[in-house]
Amino acid sequence: MARMADLAITGARLLDGTGAPPVGDALVAVEDGRIVYAGPAAAAPPGVAKAAKTLDARGRTLIPGLIDCHVHICFDGSPDFEEFAARVTVESSRALARENLVRALEGGVTTVRDLGGVGDASLEAARAQRNGDIPGARVVTAGGVLTSPGGHAHFIGTEVSSAAQMAKEVARLHEAGAECIKIVATGGVLTRGIGATQTQFTVEEMRAAVDEAHARGMRVAAHAIGTGGIEAAVEAGVDSIEHGCFLSDAAIARMMTNPTWLVATLSAPDRISNGGDGVPEYARKKSAEVQVQHFASFARAYEAGARIASGTDAGTPYNYIGQLYYELALMHRAGMPLDRLLPAATRDAARLLGLDATIGTVEVGKIADLVLLDGDPLSDVAAYSRAAAVVQSGRVAVDRT
């Protein structure tokens, strides 16, 4: 006799993340943390709905756990980033990283990619979460960022000045437990005294990062705001362009053939504009300069058919973890239709992270990461802000039903 399922979610309208049409009155059954049935309740094999725990999901929409491909679990959304960076310690970062992972999960974000922390705090949090020692979202972390001497985020990252050093630092991060690599290809908004669009690394230096990372089974994310740095990073073969504020048509075309993903983080400048008045003048000014082009670049990349995954840059000013819904609303406003948002935040994000064999869709055999929403995200983007329940690895982590 088959054993009883651990969890059955009944009565929801199911959007499985693959882009397939919704399934009404669905049943999702979970055993040992994995999905054993997902589909119409009426078509389920007999007995599969019998479970140790049942979640009545009538009137709600069930989607895959959301994935935020760009967060900083060691940052807290402080408006003045340099002031924040000057006072953080590895100890305070450890505590904050743990809190942030719980907050992510509470917002329906079951997996995050952490693109640069403080000391070893991100690496430790990721390991602790993986071992089940702490609750919260699953983490794919870069550990720390690799930047140029005096370049963007130099005060929290490692400064790299040659291709040979780049390869060495990628190897060091991998050995320390990093699962992806973050390079800073251009200047940034939050670092005083440098242009946001200036190019920081040569193609050769970035290719050294890509070759070493790929040889070790890791992907490379490039922070890239200005056109020159974007084109160089794409040429070097990075796996994702983060921000991509000034995308040229040539860069978009190359991103499609490479392929290179775009994680736009439209939230980052938007939060600076709309969050409050604590952001230093130099950062507010640079942010405003990139914002209009940022939206236009995203729209052109979408229109061209580029691969897009969702990410917020949470941790930057007034930009808090667990609020992927805010990014999805901006992506929608910038031109992505409602039916494309869900794959970008689930299936496609899992592909970018290299985790699509295990997460990102509600399909038999996948890890049971699920979010139950109040409302219908296919007609109302605000539904993503109303997570009534969150299931991670088959365990009900949040239940507000």
Ligand SMILES: [Zn+2]
């Ligand atoms: Zn970032």
